[in-house]
Amino acid sequence: MSTEYIDNNSRSSDEDSGTYDEWIPSFCSRFGHEYFCRVPTDFIEDDFNMTSLAQEVPHYRKALDLILDLEDVSDDESQGQNSYDQDGDHNMDASKEKDGKGKTQIVNRSIIEHAAEQLYGLIHARFILTKQGLQAMAEKFDHKQFGTCPRYYCNGMQLLPCGLSDTIGKHTVRLYCPSCQDLYLPQSSRFLCLEGAYWGTSFPGVFLKHFKELEDYVERKGKESYQLKVFGFRIADQAISGQRMKWLRQYPSTEEEWDEFAKCEFELPQP
Amino acid sequence: MAEEIEQRLTSERDVNMDNEDSESSDYVDMWIELFLGRKGHEYFCEVDSDYITDRFNLINLQKSVSKFTQVVQYIVDELDESTLENMPRQRLEQLEKDARKFYGLIHARYIITVKGLQKMLIKYKDADFGRCLRVYCNFQPLLPVGLHDVPGEDCVKLYCPSCEDLYNPKSSRHASIDGAYFGTSFPGMFLQAYPEMTPKHPVKRYVPKIFGFELHKQAQLSRWQELQRLKLIKKLEDKKVDLNKSGGYKLLEG
Numbered sequence: 036m037s038t039e040y041i042d043n044n045s046r047s048s049d050e051d052s053g054t055y056d057e058w059i060p061s062f063c064s065r066f067g068h069e070y071f072c073r074v075p076t077d078f079i080e081d082d083f084n085m086t087s088l089a090q091e092v093p094h095y096r097k098a099l100d101l102i103l104d105l106e107d108v109s110d111d112e113s114q115g116q117n118s119y120d121q122d123g124d125h126n127m128d129a130s131k132e133k134d135g136k137g138k139t140q141i142v143n144r145s146i147i148e149h150a151a152e153q154l155y156g157l158i159h160a161r162f163i164l165t166k167q168g169l170q171a172m173a174e175k176f177d178h179k180q181f182g183t184c185p186r187y188y189c190n191g192m193q194l195l196p197c198g199l200s201d202t203i204g205k206h207t208v209r210l211y212c213p214s215c216q217d218l219y220l221p222q223s224s225r226f227l228c229l230e231g232a233y234w235g236t237s238f239p240g241v242f243l244k245h246f247k248e249l250e251d252y253v254e255r256k257g258k259e260s261y262q263l264k265v266f267g268f269r270i271a272d273q274a275i276s277g278q279r280m281k282w283l284r285q286y287p288s289t290e291e292e293w294d295e296f297a298k299c300e301f302e303l304p305q306p
Numbered sequence: 307m308a309e310e311i312e313q314r315l316t317s318e319r320d321v322n323m324d325n326e327d328s329e330s331s332d333y334v335d336m337w338i339e340l341f342l343g344r345k346g347h348e349y350f351c352e353v354d355s356d357y358i359t360d361r362f363n364l365i366n367l368q369k370s371v372s373k374f375t376q377v378v379q380y381i382v383d384e385l386d387e388s389t390l391e392n393m394p395r396q397r398l399e400q401l402e403k404d405a406r407k408f409y410g411l412i413h414a415r416y417i418i419t420v421k422g423l424q425k426m427l428i429k430y431k432d433a434d435f436g437r438c439l440r441v442y443c444n445f446q447p448l449l450p451v452g453l454h455d456v457p458g459e460d461c462v463k464l465y466c467p468s469c470e471d472l473y474n475p476k477s478s479r480h481a482s483i484d485g486a487y488f489g490t491s492f493p494g495m496f497l498q499a500y501p502e503m504t505p506k507h508p509v510k511r512y513v514p515k516i517f518g519f520e521l522h523k524q525a526q527l528s529r530w531q532e533l534q535r536l537k538l539i540k541k542l543e544d545k546k547v548d549l550n551k552s553g554g555y556k557l558l559e560g
Contacts, residue, residue: 185473186474187463209441211514216524219441270497283531295530296526
């Protein structure tokens, strides 16, 4: 089976581009998929890593084969085409089977493709929590591929992708800023419809714990915040537009505040 | 810029040639209209020419550009065409540059007047300045603000009335506009003039979690910050501030 596949493949690829289009690299290089990193095939081939994914994704087997390039859909299509030709030649016995197979293949193709994307996303969410995956994501993080924090005082801090749910179809992807510890929407609209579960809820946390130096760096950063002023004067607290969100960007600074901070270790004390 | 000037000059000549259909082209030829229509100038509103020509409004701006009177005339399209045509190219380019700067500085003054605030209110309601990207701010429209009132210091920033924080403009076209063209006082004046435009502030926070467990350090900080908020509420309630209206807090759902 596998030798046949390679033979078929080399023949068809010689005709058009010369290089074979692998599923994972082509998925990751698609427009709007810049947040994805490449999951190595040996990670996917390890059944342990795929535990319980079969229940979450429809057409699991076929989708998995598609991701791993074990089944070339376009090849099957061309086979279907051939069989039509052969039909004309009344080459009945072999072609009929192939014809039927080709048809279901065409019908299912987009469904399988969709399932493969879901499956890859969920595998991706698992992979990026591994050491290798964290490394791959760190490289993207360093290159600012997830964008930078829009907040002025964060000074262009790189963001981390993050999901609000681990199941598909609940929330789109959000971006976590390690500096202001807040959540943002992607700047560019092409990332607005990406599924959040493909990065998972745990990723920023694991990333922060894995790369300790990031937390240290953030702690050393300036903790400036903005206050609204009119002609240099602060707005009164009682006014409707008075300051109400100072706490959001506030950090303990005085000794008294640090004591208070210590009391917050396990629960919220009564004010 | 040279191209634009040339375009403008030729179109002006066209108007001179056939005065019959000047109604339509005359309108397009207004300097302010051209300025506002340019890409990246979406944040600016139209300043009345009455406001620009009133000398009282221009106090202290005289020294910001050379040949101040000519610049003002150029902006309100009262400069003689013959002087414009006889001007060397370099001078024309300088004039256009000065006019843009001058318009920006007048704009900063104009938008904190009653009329200017009204115009900015319409733009705010249309979210012309963009929306806050912070997830819990729920697409709150932003307001432009400068960090300095002197030009040439820093670019324009955006103020979110919901989280009371400062953001960089999304597009680089907007990020290159001088902050002084909006001034440091604009959002404050705007919210004083239209207090009902102050949204209720979101209380919800995000704490990173690993497999459902919150990170301790981050969770501790968010608890402390919540404590600061509760203290502020107590203080405000002592001062009899109604926190259920706009400017109060949006309570957590569920």
